[in-house]
Amino acid sequence: MSAGAAESMEPGRQSTATRGAARRTFRGTLGFFGQSPAWPLLILLVAFFTLTSPHFLTWFNVSNLLTQAVIIGMLAVGLTPVFISGAVDLSVGSVAGFAACLLVTVQPHIGLYPACLAALLAGLSIGLFNGLVVEIFGLNSIIVTLAMMLGVRSLTFLLFGSKTISPTDYALSDLVGLKLGLFTFDVVVFIAVSLVVAAMLRSTVHGINTYAIGGNRRAAQDAGVRVSRHIVLNFAICGTLAALVGVTLVAQLGAAAPVFGQGYELLAIIAVVLGGTKLAGGSGTVVGTVAAAGALTVLQNGVNLLNVDVRYVTIIVGVVLVLTLTLDRLLSRGPGSSE
Amino acid sequence: MRPSEGAAKKLGGHRVAMSADLMLLPRRYPVFVLLIVLLLAASLITPAVLSPENIITAIRQYAVIGIMALGVTFVVIGGRVDVSIGSLLSVLVVVIISLHDKVGAILAVCAGVSIAAVVGTINGFLVAYLRLNSLIVTLGMLTALQGVANVASAGILNRVMDPEASWFKVFGRSFFLGVPVSVWIFGGFALLCALALGKTNFGRSLRAVGGNETGSVFSSINARWTIFITFLIASLLTAMAAIVFASYAMAAPYNSGTGLEMTVLASIFLGGTSIGGGVGGIGRTVIGVIVLAFLANGMILVGMPIQAQWLVSCIIIIAAVLLDTFARRGTLLA
Numbered sequence: 001m002s003a004g005a006a007e008s009m010e011p012g013r014q015s016t017a018t019r020g021a022a023r024r025t026f027r028g029t030l031g032f033f034g035q036s037p038a039w040p041l042l043i044l045l046v047a048f049f050t051l052t053s054p055h056f057l058t059w060f061n062v063s064n065l066l067t068q069a070v071i072i073g074m075l076a077v078g079l080t081p082v083f084i085s086g087a088v089d090l091s092v093g094s095v096a097g098f099a100a101c102l103l104v105t106v107q108p109h110i111g112l113y114p115a116c117l118a119a120l121l122a123g124l125s126i127g128l129f130n131g132l133v134v135e136i137f138g139l140n141s142i143i144v145t146l147a148m149m150l151g152v153r154s155l156t157f158l159l160f161g162s163k164t165i166s167p168t169d170y171a172l173s174d175l176v177g178l179k180l181g182l183f184t185f186d187v188v189v190f191i192a193v194s195l196v197v198a199a200m201l202r203s204t205v206h207g208i209n210t211y212a213i214g215g216n217r218r219a220a221q222d223a224g225v226r227v228s229r230h231i232v233l234n235f236a237i238c239g240t241l242a243a244l245v246g247v248t249l250v251a252q253l254g255a256a257a258p259v260f261g262q263g264y265e266l267l268a269i270i271a272v273v274l275g276g277t278k279l280a281g282g283s284g285t286v287v288g289t290v291a292a293a294g295a296l297t298v299l300q301n302g303v304n305l306l307n308v309d310v311r312y313v314t315i316i317v318g319v320v321l322v323l324t325l326t327l328d329r330l331l332s333r334g335p336g337s338s339e
Numbered sequence: 340m341r342p343s344e345g346a347a348k349k350l351g352g353h354r355v356a357m358s359a360d361l362m363l364l365p366r367r368y369p370v371f372v373l374l375i376v377l378l379l380a381a382s383l384i385t386p387a388v389l390s391p392e393n394i395i396t397a398i399r400q401y402a403v404i405g406i407m408a409l410g411v412t413f414v415v416i417g418g419r420v421d422v423s424i425g426s427l428l429s430v431l432v433v434v435i436i437s438l439h440d441k442v443g444a445i446l447a448v449c450a451g452v453s454i455a456a457v458v459g460t461i462n463g464f465l466v467a468y469l470r471l472n473s474l475i476v477t478l479g480m481l482t483a484l485q486g487v488a489n490v491a492s493a494g495i496l497n498r499v500m501d502p503e504a505s506w507f508k509v510f511g512r513s514f515f516l517g518v519p520v521s522v523w524i525f526g527g528f529a530l531l532c533a534l535a536l537g538k539t540n541f542g543r544s545l546r547a548v549g550g551n552e553t554g555s556v557f558s559s560i561n562a563r564w565t566i567f568i569t570f571l572i573a574s575l576l577t578a579m580a581a582i583v584f585a586s587y588a589m590a591a592p593y594n595s596g597t598g599l600e601m602t603v604l605a606s607i608f609l610g611g612t613s614i615g616g617g618v619g620g621i622g623r624t625v626i627g628v629i630v631l632a633f634l635a636n637g638m639i640l641v642g643m644p645i646q647a648q649w650l651v652s653c654i655i656i657i658a659a660v661l662l663d664t665f666a667r668r669g670t671l672l673a
Binding site: 133136137138139140142143144146147148149150151153154155157158162266269270273278279280309311312313314315316317318319321322325326329330 | 465646650656
């Protein structure tokens with residue numbers, strides 16, 4: 001793997017193979033976008049739907065697209081640091097549902113903004129719990145967060161009942177209704193959050209150590225990095241952003257139900273990986289993740305605009321995901337290298 | 340070989356090793372101990388749990404999950420994962436049931452098995468030969484197959500018109516020597532899989548590939564082919580599970596397998612098959628399946644709401660993994 005990875009990481013290096021050179025030119029043009037197959041996919045999809053549907057590239061639909069992209073995008077941005085450090089969090093969908101229900105349930109008693117804070121704190125605590133269990137006991141994060149996915153969903157039902165509940169204060173919905181040109185308030189929050197997480201990964205000690213841990217945990221440990229702290233912090237960030245998704249869902253829909261967020265973890269993981277983050281850890285960018293979330297949203301939205309039967313949409317999403325990754329592997333690293 | 344086994348052998352003689360192995364049972368299979376504790380606790384609350392009828396009912400309800408888990412165990416030992424099996428089950432059940440009355444049971448089953456073989460081949464090719472990440476490939480497959488099941492069901496609940504008239508009912512509805520045929524199938528395949536894993540070249544190669552892929556390649560093991568085969572096995576055993584499910588239900592909701600992949604993975608991890616590859620076994624998975632079966636059954640018997648059952652499952656899974664890690668490492672903390 002090292003040879004292939006090194007090649008694609010250094011687009012300028014000379015090679016004798018013409019095919020290799022062509023590959024690197026392809027990569028080189030896209031190097032700016034952070035090694036992600038999501039950018040070409042996003043551009044292709046936008047071009048395709050612009051040509052095929054007159055309703056796609058309209059002011060209204062683009063604004064709509066941005067709003068739709070927020071939910072999966074924010075979950076995926078939160079997951080990105082966790083993935084880069086070599087762990088997985090499957091509980092994010094359940095955390096979003098829990099936060100949404102908590103917000104709506106406590107809002108009449110303590111007011112809207114304290115309730116938002118409570119929801120975010122709940123997400124933070126669940127994230128911390130995930131990280132601490134994984135790190136203190138040295139368990140595999142997939143198993144722990146798979147169990148937590150069930151556990152948190154169960155708590156949501158047991159604590160808040162199984163009905164859809166509405167807040168008594170709709171200030172949050174009004175806030176999201178505000179428009180700054182194309183951008184609604186939740187889109188602005190999403191962009192801000194993405195920028196903060198991207199900056200954290202690029203320029204803070206924590207971010208750089210996150211890459212180091214994902215690349216080679218033992219080596220990072222031997223170099224004096226406090227591995228566990230960084231991983232727990234990433235889980236905490238991920239949990240908080242998942243709760244923020246719950247808050248956004250309440251704001252967008254004006255209600256909360258205990259099934260909110262079910263299955264979102266899979267879409268978010270698809271976005272993270274399509275964005276070029278390796279499941280094994282050590283590489284990935286927020287920019288790629290955002291592009292991938294955008295591509296997934298454009299795909300679903302565009303297919304709807306083309307009047308394709310909604311039942312075909314999931315087939316198309318699955319096939320596009322696998323095809324994109326296959327093409328990316330064939331074009332960039334060649335079939336010989338391992339992941 | 341584990342150090343404990345080596346120590347037992349050194350004490351000299353087969354008999355010593357046997358008794359030492361018995362003593363080591365809680366250390367090697369902590370989840371087995373958990374099962375016994377759970378059963379005793381449940382039977383204190385509701386004595387009906389330990390009646391023979393209930394034991395058979397409990398396992399019968401988990402036969403489908405058990406058959407799928409056997410196949411995925413190979414994939415997990417190879418260091419990969421297959422989450423597409425739940426959606427694959429949905430597709431196969433829809434195909435088998437909707438074709439049953441049109442072309443007959445045999446052709447319907449053949450169609451189902453062929454589809455499973457195609458899906459397994461695609462998964463296996465992408466993971467083993469194109470070196471794509473298995474979680475993502477099978478996640479994509481899960482998404483696509485969910486749609487396929489929905490489209491294939493044509494928006495209606497397909498059902499077999501006269502279930503009792505078809506010989507096809509034998510897989511899910513009949514009994515042999517007082518035990519449901521589906522449980523026999525689960526047991527039979529468990530035995531076959533255990534032999535394949537323990538006694539064949541394929542099984543030994545698979546452990547080597549899962550334990551250290553580069554090392555296995557240097558030992559001239561065809562790692563790609565080995566991984567490829569595991570995905571084929573997982574899909575084909577899912578076809579077997581779909582046959583049992585279809586024969587039992589004789590109807591095909593388009594979402595019959597949704598979420599089953601999580602239960603399957605939970606039962607495999609519960610048994611102690613490690614997600615990193617190389618470590619694990621069929622016996623472990625069978626124990627994991629039985630624990631989950633009794634857990635679900637016991638919780639229903641004591642009248643627990645379904646959402647509370649999830650919470651208990653969450654706690655049991657984490658507890659089981661903790662126990663297993665403790666048994667392996669000798670210390671609880673990392």
